[in-house]
Amino acid sequence: MNNEKRVVLITGASSGMGYASAKYFNEHGWIVYAGARRTERMKDLQDLGVRVHRLDVTDHESNQRFVEAAINKQGRIDVLINNAGYGEYGPLEEISLENARYQFDVNVFAASELAQLVLPLMRKQRFGRVINVTSVGENVFMPLGGWYHATKAALGMWSDVLDMEIRPFGLRSIVIQPGGTQSEWGKIAMQNAEKNLKTDSPYRKLVLTITKAFSSLKISATSEDLAKIFYKAATDAKPSRRYYHSLADRMMVRIAKNHPSLWRFGIEKIVNRMSR
Template identity: 55%
Template sequence: MVRVAIITGISSGMGRAAALYFQKQGFEVYGGARRVERLVDLKEQGIHTQVLDVTDKISVRALVDRTISEQNRIDVLINNAGYGEFGPIEEVPVENAQKQFNVNLFGADRITQFVLPKMRQQGFGRIVNISSVGSNIYSPLGGWYYTTKASLNMWSDVLDQEVKQFGIRSVIVQPGMTKSEWSKIAFKNAKKNLEDNSPYTGLLNKTEDLFSKINGSEATSEDLAKVFYQAATDIKPKRRYYHSIVDHGIVMVARTMPNTYRAILSKVMK
């Protein structure tokens, strides 16, 4: 029997790699992104693509309805669509913070609400939510991004408790630093958020320099696609999935020894 996965945000990075990897493993893959012109080659390779804006209820429903109409099942939902926007909390416009929540958290909720009735009818399903180690660790200027991911973690845990009675599980993948354009985009947005003559300019430069030097544990998008697959297919799923022991370790330090993590961060920021 063919398994079916819906993956959001497949135009680049981890989402794109996951779409290709899941297909290679025998899944019928449905997915989309706002930049539909970047989906042409995926469509040519047999992935079912369409324009998708996770902030638009009509767009989200169209993808789910198409999947059910053509396959009559949804085994896996990968909530991958998201982005990072950095900037000092004092200066980031609240509208920008709301936009990030609308994509990173409420976008996942929109499509999940449409997928759950079919999964309940089936008696099985797996929802994989792509969070970040930044849901537990933190650095200056990432306040709103980290908050969206921490919220996604809690949302996923509560959802899991509610739906496991129906044979459905909700789990979290927490990527660390990846070989992608993510940090460049985050800091490009941060510079846009700075006010003229901002007192945070020096901190931004220092933080951006720190991110550029953290590359020892970087994972490729293809590495993360395999973690997505494990989270989607493990018979006994874990609450959290990590690419490396380094990613897992720094999260454990931040969670269990917050003062130690803060001291380490202060030291590396000097």
């Protein structure tokens, strides 16, 4: 891709990696369309020249307006970054299927719909990239994260299939798998776990234990660090199929994929120690 007026669409841009990425791409001369439900949290981005839009990725008309705003004004879309997502944590026995379906709506089906909206133009351009933000949680697994892990695994597989289908047109579908990042994500996930508990739930101690484990994590990666990974995936001349922030993230995924029993043993050992 050349450097002239490249256009990127970023979802979930009101905080964390999405916010940092919108700022980073804007600093590097891109035309940035940043979408999120909480537009009041993107005022600083708007002041920098980012095109801020209210976006509910579970709403078809909202997605359509977001994409059409870029097409009608710019006439091109170079990159779509499907960053919006959250963790519907809680015991699988107790999470309602309504909440589970909403987890898939946000983390999987929204990405699919947005891709369907941008791909016709990208095919016409003969260039473009769809970047899908999954997680190391696409492969690693832990108690209470069942539906979250399921959505990230689904998004990763969907992205791989899409990549095979669109490469003949000069397009790419790429996955970024962040590990632990300094953000509100873990706090919100554990708040959801608490909300999903039934009265007198037998899993209350487990939720307290996992909350304790989350709070004890020493996380060094920042949203700004991940923004640079997003940018690399968008601009590499020969992009990789998967991008990771660190060797540790890559190794976690490798262990969980190739030695799931070893991964489970390690997690259970941590949970047992934390529960004392």
